[in-house]
Amino acid sequence: MILEIADIRILPGQGEAFAAALQHALATVASQAKGMKGWKVNQGIESPDRFILQIFWETLEDHTVGFRGGPLFPQWRAIIGPFFAGPPQVEHYDLVAKSAD
């Protein structure tokens, strides 16, 4: 299991609409992707136009090859892309450790 973190800056003042669109895109599009194991959306307190999207994937390639290169990606971007203030910054991470909580 690997973690995708997407650091997304959106157009000012569109936080509520983007949050709804993102949840819709996750539930109807990304959830269909092979290896997509779960997700979490956080919104900035200091920067309300900044969202951190975390998606758990079975393998790195499930995201970078399967999802990005497949037919779901244009549908995904069509829903959330119009809100972007710039290209999201996306990298992938291994879990090192976590507390018992």
Added chain:
Amino acid sequence: MILEIADIRILPGQGEAFAAALQHALATVASQAKGMKGWKVNQGIESPDRFILQIFWETLEDHTVGFRGGPLFPQWRAIIGPFFAGPPQVEHYDLVAKSAD
């Protein structure tokens, strides 16, 4: 509950030592802080010198006032600070939504 995300860039090649130091600092210092509810450490796949530290706090002030302004903070920084390649980028986030997982 709020989420602190610290985006930490460390000196090249120090990933294993930093991961151990960070877990030590979390277990022995940060865990004593009022309102600290849990944590998670991820290491970059594309950027192995990049770590994302997530800490859950009861309130924003538990971190920004209580922890940063209290006696634990110098101890915390003494353990992990020597690994930093630059100042960590830290912001706080509200949970918008997450999947059932």
